Amino acid sequence: MTTSTLLAQALVNGLIIGLLYLLMAVGFTLVFGVMRIVNFAHGEFYMLGAFAAYILVSQYELPFIAAVALAFLFAVAVGWVVEEVVLKPFRHDELNGMIATIGLAMILQAGALILYGPDSQFMPAVADGAITLGAVVLPMSRLYVVGFSLAVLLALYVFLGHTRTGRALRAVVQDTEIAAAQGIRTRIMYPLGFGIGVGLAAVAGALMAPLFSVSPFVGATPLLKAFVVVILGGLGSIPGAALASILLGLAESVTSTFMSNSIAEILIFVLVMAMLIVRPTGLFGRSEA
Amino acid sequence: MKSICTALIPAALLLATPTHAQETLKIGAVVTLSGAGAAWGQALLYGAELAADDVNAKGGLEVAGKRYKVQLVPYDDKYQSGDAVTATNRLMSDDGVKYIIGPMGSAPALAVQPVTEPGKVIIMTLGFTAKALSPEKPYSFRPNLTTEETSYPSIVWLVKHFKLKKVGALFPNDESGQQIARDLEQAYAKAGSSMSSKEFFERQRVDMVPLLTRMMAAGIDAIELDGNSPATAGMIVKQARELGFKGPIVRNGGPATPEIVAVAGKAATEGMMVSSLTDPDNKAVAEYAQRYQKKYNKKMNGFSPAFYDGTHMLFKAMQDAGTVTDSEKVRNSLEAIKDYPGIQGTLNWGGKAKYGINHQIESPFFISEVKDGAEVVRARCNVEQCVDVK
Numbered sequence: 001m002t003t004s005t006l007l008a009q010a011l012v013n014g015l016i017i018g019l020l021y022l023l024m025a026v027g028f029t030l031v032f033g034v035m036r037i038v039n040f041a042h043g044e045f046y047m048l049g050a051f052a053a054y055i056l057v058s059q060y061e062l063p064f065i066a067a068v069a070l071a072f073l074f075a076v077a078v079g080w081v082v083e084e085v086v087l088k089p090f091r092h093d094e095l096n097g098m099i100a101t102i103g104l105a106m107i108l109q110a111g112a113l114i115l116y117g118p119d120s121q122f123m124p125a126v127a128d129g130a131i132t133l134g135a136v137v138l139p140m141s142r143l144y145v146v147g148f149s150l151a152v153l154l155a156l157y158v159f160l161g162h163t164r165t166g167r168a169l170r171a172v173v174q175d176t177e178i179a180a181a182q183g184i185r186t187r188i189m190y191p192l193g194f195g196i197g198v199g200l201a202a203v204a205g206a207l208m209a210p211l212f213s214v215s216p217f218v219g220a221t222p223l224l225k226a227f228v229v230v231i232l233g234g235l236g237s238i239p240g241a242a243l244a245s246i247l248l249g250l251a252e253s254v255t256s257t258f259m260s261n262s263i264a265e266i267l268i269f270v271l272v273m274a275m276l277i278v279r280p281t282g283l284f285g286r287s288e289a
Numbered sequence: 290m291k292s293i294c295t296a297l298i299p300a301a302l303l304l305a306t307p308t309h310a311q312e313t314l315k316i317g318a319v320v321t322l323s324g325a326g327a328a329w330g331q332a333l334l335y336g337a338e339l340a341a342d343d344v345n346a347k348g349g350l351e352v353a354g355k356r357y358k359v360q361l362v363p364y365d366d367k368y369q370s371g372d373a374v375t376a377t378n379r380l381m382s383d384d385g386v387k388y389i390i391g392p393m394g395s396a397p398a399l400a401v402q403p404v405t406e407p408g409k410v411i412i413m414t415l416g417f418t419a420k421a422l423s424p425e426k427p428y429s430f431r432p433n434l435t436t437e438e439t440s441y442p443s444i445v446w447l448v449k450h451f452k453l454k455k456v457g458a459l460f461p462n463d464e465s466g467q468q469i470a471r472d473l474e475q476a477y478a479k480a481g482s483s484m485s486s487k488e489f490f491e492r493q494r495v496d497m498v499p500l501l502t503r504m505m506a507a508g509i510d511a512i513e514l515d516g517n518s519p520a521t522a523g524m525i526v527k528q529a530r531e532l533g534f535k536g537p538i539v540r541n542g543g544p545a546t547p548e549i550v551a552v553a554g555k556a557a558t559e560g561m562m563v564s565s566l567t568d569p570d571n572k573a574v575a576e577y578a579q580r581y582q583k584k585y586n587k588k589m590n591g592f593s594p595a596f597y598d599g600t601h602m603l604f605k606a607m608q609d610a611g612t613v614t615d616s617e618k619v620r621n622s623l624e625a626i627k628d629y630p631g632i633q634g635t636l637n638w639g640g641k642a643k644y645g646i647n648h649q650i651e652s653p654f655f656i657s658e659v660k661d662g663a664e665v666v667r668a669r670c671n672v673e674q675c676v677d678v679k
Contacts, residue, residue, distance in 0.1 A: 009502050017498070257503045
């Protein structure tokens, strides 16, 4: 393999994984935008989505698309209830709200552990084979997932930019009080924003389940990636999250292909620290307390 | 069935040895019964229990004219050294045992030896660490093979069979992963090949694609999976095949084929070569697996036959020594057992060259090819070499 094809392969791998990170980070940043709560339970909703897809596909033999859709709806419903019941008192109390989400994460993880045990479960790949472009290999199973991921992001874009509810949600993200003054019912927007945010995490989980594994502990790594993405992109900024996800995927892939995996892991956090020092608000973050 | 047996035993004893009442022989078990290592802990305990069932069904273990009902006393060490030491102290002082099955883990094994060795308590440990056996530890035995015994002969065979020049491997980036990487690197070099690319990854990593891309770019002939958990190994196989890797995939180390096939699928695992401890054609082991399944309602773990045989060897040693209380005599008889006909095949003690003492079992093992998700034996091995199955 020549250096140029290796580079092309590394870039393609990075782009694919970056798109998967994006799905995770976009929900995380949306929840922060609406709630001003750093949702530590975001990874557990990823895990819920992965379990939902696994159970629906392997036990109820639903088609994968239906399983992803149901996982999303399930997570939105759970998220809605959680917001109404648990997080409502913490709407203007960021620190305690954050602690509440840590507790929520533990409850969800322990619940999954009781129900399904600690062992990893596996579901069959969505598609077999690979496409080769020149010497660059694109595994079908990943392309399929990337296709879904793009479709979901497009739907989110249309929803936020071109529907009434979506625009209302964005108004709440930008300024809750002014939005309320304009007649937007923030009472509904809070649980809706949270529900959609964690629903996106569940979609990410459902889409990744056939690529990786399903266990009560799968949420930790994606949550960490979401953190890195929102720090780089700016907490609360969706375009920032998009750019940062792709950059993170590419940086990880290229450094671990050309240098080593340990250097890639170090480099990511060096980047995060540099960003925090030079530009604490991230690429597109708003500077406000 | 069991109640009939226990009802019949006293009657049978009355006829055989009318002057002696039956006594109980307690054997301790320090094994992990909860958490990550539970499947292996059960393999040890159940192996010992089934061996005890054998002798109890015959009216007890006959030693020097007396019959003893064998009773297992298990403690869960939770894979923790501290818990293992507590359990061992209880077994030795409260239960008064002289024989312990386990400890299962390496660290717990090393932790209990300062107590068991001076107390002359014989332990049968699974612990893979080389330090578990030494001339200073005359009461410690290991009835199972470790990668130390199996990997070199397997690697020699694999290198010859596939004409391997450059082998790539991925390992978890921690102490055990780096140790296995060093061992394998030496073994491949000694076998006339080389482990030309090795990659380390953090344990929680699930996306191996960048690392595999890098290894494939380096032009490897084969991928070695040793050192990875069954689930991770499956993930590596799946992702390597998705990236279009066509070369052989091999695995030394513990039994993991069903898990790898479950993760990667039958197509991706076709032709994979694995070292295995059990021969699917071995009727005795197959029957044992059925007994295990019937009694415990669990699939037999690959380590269990070794502990079934090991417990029987311990019983034989007591009979040969003519005592159940003098563990020094039992130890000498256990050491002296030669060509023991176990369910795994002919068993002997060896390991002097590696550990300085012949307390390591030497049993047959196999290299199997995965065909349609199941293992088919391709070579039969002993600790010296592997020979093709004709």
